[in-house]
Amino acid sequence: MLRKVPAMLLALLLATGLAWAQAEDPPPAEPAETGETAETAEEAVLMEEGVEAEIISESDASIINATIGDGMIAPGGIVVSDWPNDAGDALLVTFEPGSETGNENHTGYAVYRRTQGEEELTLVGTMEIDDGTEFIDGYDPDYIVESGVQYEYQVAAVYLSGAEIASDPIAAQEVAGGQIFHTGKVRVLVGCALFLGLILFYFHAAQRGIEMYLRPIAGIEAIDEAIGRATEMGKPILYVPGLSTISDVATIASLTILGRVAKKVAEYGTPLLVPNRDPIVYTIAEETVKQAYMEAGRPDAFDKDSVFFLTQSQFAFVAGVNGIMMREKPATNFYLGMFWAESLILAETGSLSGAIQIAGTDAVTQLPFFITTCDYTLIGEELYAASAYLGREPKQLGSIKGQDACKGIIMAVITLGILLSLTDIIAGTDTLGWLRNLIAMPIVD
Amino acid sequence: MKRSIPLAIVMVGGILFIIQYFIPHQHSQTLFDYYTEWAPIVGAFALVLGVGSLSRLHSHKIKRKAKNWQYSYAVLIPLFAVPFFALLMPESLGGGLMESMGGTRTTQGVFDFAYLNVQIPIQSTMFSLLAFYIASAAFRAFRAKSALATVLLLAAIIVMLGQVPIGELIGKWFPKIGLWILRYPNLGAKRAIGLGVGFGILATQLKIIFGVERNWLGGAGE
Structure with a gap:
């Protein structure tokens, strides 16, 4: 027995050496069914399991084009379609799952793409297993999809070990193309057409001389009173047209009101101060005030220094306006337009200076501050209606009635939705569910 | 001419961009991008007018020796000094973060210094004033002068205490x-205001596009 030990050790050494040598330089595997030979140990192992394998690219985890055993299946059934309602810069890639359900080693998918005729595939996106089996290609700005270009796609199932089991590259069934009409915006189009129709209807009704009643708004009616107060006191009027740019509709509405206020101010001969944060708003405000003085028949009374640019910095502007309030002590302050965090600082300082204050904004978050500190506040849409109220021009009044009609329709729809929901809750049915769903549908898909 | 050309541009542009909203095609997007690139250029020129x-x-x-005229020099x-030095000594503007702040710069520009230590x-400081103003405004708003003001006060107390840990300790x-309160009555009111604002914006835009509202033209409006 003892004499056999060296022989056994020798045999063991030889076996170990042989195994090491095999690991260093693996012998050619048995040809697969297709007659190909395995090129790596991993592939050889896969082939021993009786599967077809082919290395198609170099990477840390070899991409193997094959159907593998043990629940490792390459994704299949790849369908590439044009992503709808876009500029022609996206494609939808759908595929069938790449493993048997519940395979814990399957972590996700990798989607590869190449332009037809090219050799190399590029990784354009990865997905977690929970992300489903749909991939929108073109969202990543690093891998843009070009309109009209024919692409080829390959989807690989990614496993915990890092291995990727990929499908055959397939030519995309469709190419990306832009659409002429966004089908998801049909409801917006219908809503716009309805709104436009109502506005135009009331424009014409107003032009025909039909009397239109507008409920009085205290803030707008107080404008004349506030201007009169400043005139009596011989103090200036401060008008802040918001801090936003001219692209903000609230600023345009504010400049419209400024025109009306400036005309009255010109008639009464009251000093006016209009500080601006935006240079474009400043130029328009200056022209508006100048025009108002001309309309009032007092172009000579227009002071070029009454409308001025302060600064573009938000809090520096606030500091500047607060300084004006405390030095000049205006009798009336108007804050009409778009405001942010500075609203309360402005209005509170104005309140401390003893001025009568009229504010108006469509910034919902700033409204409570204005309501608390100002004498009158135009809430939301009232800011847009103010111009029509002050001008009393038929077309302007018509637009307000058009808005009211639209709001009436919305209120009716909301009430209907509430009633339907209540009916279904009480009766425990879903008989009118389709109608409720129609109302609750998102405006843009 | 002074009035009709801007009105025509606005009408054509306005209608064009209403239509553009419904067309996702690449040409439509290019037109939109082209326009949005234009706007800041116009703004840059207007800044000269502001200055x-x-x-x-x-x-x-x-010149008039108006009240506090000395402070005008501070403006x-x-x-004029900032653009003057920026042109003569661009390095004085600095740029980038200092080493102490995780950057690579070893010397601090004059304007960097002024920006960080003055502006x-x-x-x-201006922004922090807001905290005191909120306290003062809240004091005025929450005085229980009427039944509605009392409801507002109660709602405010509940919402404020609901936001802090002590509220949960109380109840x-x-x-x-x-x-x-935040999710239902408050959100409902906010949405109602938002809806009105939306219609107001739409109506104003239509009035501008169709030339009913012309005050934005300034002196050319009438």
Whole structure:
């Protein structure tokens, strides 16, 4: 027995050496069914399991084009379609799952793409297993999809070990193309057409001389009173047209009101101060005030220094306006337009200076501050209606009635939705569910 | 001409961009991008007018020796000194973060220094005033002068206590009721205002596109 030990050790050494040598330089595997030979140990192992394998690219985890055993299946059934309602810069890639359900080693998918005729595939996106089996290609700005270009796609199932089991590259069934009409915006189009129709209807009704009643708004009616107060006191009027740019509709509405206020101010001969944060708003405000003085028949009374640019910095502007309030002590302050965090600082300082204050904004978050500190506040849409109220021009009044009609329709729809929901809750049915769903549908898909 | 050309541009442009909203095609997007790239260029030119206005206002104050005219120098000197030095000594503008702040710069530019040590603290001071103003405004708003003001006061107390840990200690229902007030009555009111604002914006835009509202034209409006 003892004499056999060296022989056994020798045999063991030889076996170990042989195994090491095999690991260093693996012998050619048995040809697969297709007659190909395995090129790596991993592939050889896969082939021993009786599967077809082919290395198609170099990477840390070899991409193997094959159907593998043990629940490792390459994704299949790849369908590439044009992503709808876009500029022609996206494609939808759908595929069938790449493993048997519940395979814990399957972590996700990798989607590869190449332009037809090219050799190399590029990784354009990865997905977690929970992300489903749909991939929108073109969202990543690093891998843009070009309109009209024919692409080829390959989807690989990614496993915990890092291995990727990929499908055959397939030519995309469709190419990306832009659409002429966004089908998801049909409801917006219908809503716009309805709104436009109502506005135009009331424009014409107003032009025909039909009397239109507008409920009085205290803030707008107080404008004349506030201007009169400043005139009596011989103090200036401060008008802040918001801090936003001219692209903000609230600023345009504010400049419209400024025109009306400036005309009255010109008639009464009251000093006016209009500080601006935006240079474009400043130029328009200056022209508006100048025009108002001309309309009032007092172009000579227009002071070029009454409308001025302060600064573009938000809090520096606030500091500047607060300084004006405390030095000049205006009798009336108007804050009409778009405001942010500075609203309360402005209005509170104005309140401390003893001025009568009229504010108006469509910034919902700033409204409570204005309501608390100002004498009158135009809430939301009232800011847009103010111009029509002050001008009393038929077309302007018509637009307000058009808005009211639209709001009436919305209120009716909301009430209907509430009633339907209540009916279904009480009766425990879903008989009118389709109608409720129609109302609750998102405006843009 | 002075009036009709801008009106025509606005009408054509306005209708074009209403239609553009419904067309996702690449050409439509290109047109939109082209327009949005234009707007800041116009804004940059308007800034010159703004600086002109500020200079004129303060130089008039100095000339007339108006009240506190000395302070106008504090506006005019930096207003022109900054671009002057920026042109002559661009390095004085600095740029990038200092080593102490995780950057690579070893020396601090004059304007960096002024920005970090003067402008930022002043702006922060202005912003911090808001906290005191909120307290003062809240005191006025929450005085129970009428039945409605009392409801507002109660709602405010519940919402405020619902947001802080002590509220939960007082009663577990505080955060729940506070959240309910925020989610339902408050959100409903906000949405109603938002809806009105939306219609107001639409109506104003239509009035501008169809030339009913012309005040934005300034002197050419009438």
